[in-house]
Amino acid sequence: MSGRPLLTDYLIRTEPYYRPVGDEAALFAAAYAARLPMILKGPTGCGKTRFLEHMSWRLRRPLVTIACHEDMSAPDLVGRWLLDAGGTVWHDGPLTRAVRFGAICYLDEVVEARSDTLVAIHPLTDARRMLPLERSGEVVPAHPDFLLVVSYNPGYQALQKDLKESTKQRFGALAFTYPAPDLEAEIVAHEAGVDASCATRLVQVGAASRALVAEGLTEGASTRMLIHAGRLIAGGIGFAPACALAVATPLTDDPALRDALAAAIAAQVP
Template identity: 30%
Template sequence: MSAPDPIEAEDASHDADLGVYRRATAGDPEWWRVSIGERPETYRLEHGVDADPASHGAATVDIDLVVDAENLRAKLKKWRREGFVLERDVAASEAGAPARIAFMPELQRAHMRMLAAKLRDAQAEDAAIQQALDQTAGKAANRPAIETVRIGNLDVRCGAAHPLVPRVNPAYLFSPRFNDIVADIVENRRVMLIGHTGAGKTSLIEQVAARSRHGVLRSNMNGQTTVGDFVGFWTVKGGETLWVDGVLPTAMREGLWLIVDEIDFAEPSILAALTAVLEPQGRLVLKEKGNEIVAPHPAFRLFATANAVGAMSQFRHLYQGANLMNEAFLDRWRVYLLDYLTPAEETDVLLRTLAPYLTQPLASTLAAIAADCRAAFAREDLSSAFSTRRLLDWAELMLRTGDPERAAGPAIYAKVSPEDAATIRGIVRHHIAPVG
């Protein structure tokens, strides 16, 4: 049986048809050259009869036109009937010009191969863990099962019960844009989340940990956190000298998730200690404790949050005291920019949290107010951000009092400067008529 004609194949990519088509004639050789057009989904067709089209300008083109995919298919069929044969542009490739390939179909095939390999690796890891559990339990009938929880479109392996497991917020909204972050957590990547204050950077990590039952330690780089607090220190207790682990070795030994909040405010000595463990299996050397090596527990995960790093550097003036992060340090992290929830997403969160009392029109109006306040913050008309937490607090107090202005007092106005309070009050009154 002959091989199927690639021109006739339903799923054939036209990118695979790029190249030079030639046919022998009584006189000069005749050829057509097919290349990518300047506009999407278009192809350039050049025709000549006097020289090799790969001769870098020596060929004379007498026909030069642009066609779409359907017209290209018709041309290919016509050329085949006329005896044209596809020959790759070997000379151009040998000269160092990169060959155009069907990039997206090739990428999709590579993507599927990687997914299959990851699935096999996960199954092998689960089997190894299950075998270890079987040996510990003694009997297969009593073995504890490996438990996972579905978060977004991924299965996250659950941890053991721990006092530091965050509380689940049932109203928390896992946006589809978080799927890549959850995948990095599963793969034990070092994840840094950047964005404005109140964008939900820390709460995202905590809610993944809450649902998968992993304990979380937080270390806030507020200018008062020392390298001793972070790595550890010697102390005297009852006449005895004792070593006290800092948050980093504690998390590594116990398999906790460590969140380094506001890492752009951290001391250089803390960043130096972190650099050693930024690789997935990186180890910490406690020089103060005789160069003791701390290996990471398999469940250990490392996260950082920042306000004025990378894509957020333009807002550095809003976060006084933030340090520059060099690219070598940032390249050790997967860095994700987290923006505030969209009004539609925030409306959903309000309804999830306060239904059935809060209705759709009320929730949509409150979400619009929050969006306008954040836009004012981005324009620097406000010096304080407007978090979803603040919005929820205001909405809850509003339902209790029946008065948005009265509820805004303790929930919003008392937390900001008088100038900011006046600006926010104007935004609120733009959306909500004053009471009375």
């Protein structure tokens, strides 16, 4: 099986925009140097994935992303036997490929995966740094460049979804949150192509939605949502309809909360 060429598609060639909020880039680089597996925690759309794309560009490592879901089984990660005319043939899963050839493997929204699936990553995340392929009998030692990174959203509480303690304790972690207002405005302005004052107003709408969590909203607007609204505005849509389309309407079906959000949006329209 050919090696590097398989993963060159996963190399990020142009710098993804990322605005650091603290020393997270230096910390992550140090964790990578120590090959310490990492958890990126934080609410939806606050920049976890973008941060990792940026770091994988900076470290010049391919990034293999796996979106976790509850039907994902261990073979979806490590690989499975397939049948061809000559008999059975082993096919590496994305995790095995990353382990073999030295990529950063990113399990996005890791709590969505079943805990019995996640046990497969345990031997990779301790001193052994290897992946035993139970079904093929092979033991794949991790490439020196390999790193495992997982993300999850602690606020998103689908009843009792959490990482197992035995999984958690193998990782270092960086906690992300929504950036401070002026920083978030800078990000929205850059990503959406709107002026600073419009970005500031969008960030105020974001703050209003996050305050509404105390009144029963499941989660406040993400930076990503604000960027979506900003792009619509840059494309010529009015502030209020853009915010309604990209923020208020997707966030909630509760009429009381939607009306409150609409008032907060209207308050930002001069």
